[in-house]
Amino acid sequence: MRDAANQRIVSLFETFAPADVQRLHEYYCDDAYFKDPFNDVRGLDAIQRVYAHMFDALDQPRFVVTQQMAQGAECWLVWEFQFRYRSFMKGRTQVVRGASHLVLAADGRIRSHRDYWDAAEEVYEKLPVIGLLMRWLKRRARS
Secondary structure (H helix, E strand, C coil): CHHHHHHHHHHHHHHCCHHHHHHHHHCEEEEEEEECCCCEEECHHHHHHHHHHHHHHEEEEEEEEEEEEEECCEEEEEEEEEEEECCCCCCCCEEEEEEEEEEECCCCCEEEEEEECCHHHHCHHHCHHHHHHHHHHHHHHHC
């Protein structure tokens, strides 16, 4: 059953569309926990708001799962998140590389979802003004 649940979750993320936000109860428990560099929320309603905001703020957001590993109730997904900004840097596809640690409930839905990725390198360094500062700070930290 776990393999089927994992594949179902991978399929959701790889084909995720705005209409799927309303169906997240099929994939997440009502009291699920979600954390990434920008969000730390509990509960299905809050998780739906995170994903709804993603679709509102970004053009063509898309996850590509490149690796997966599962054991028992835990699953790791390595992914690339591709998108375009709506408000600035228009037309340029951005890529964020990261991983998700999922803990599944007995029914195969996600009980806990934690994303790991470097917001400084993957987002801030690519921004026009902030990027200069972030790259300078990174160079200073290395020297």
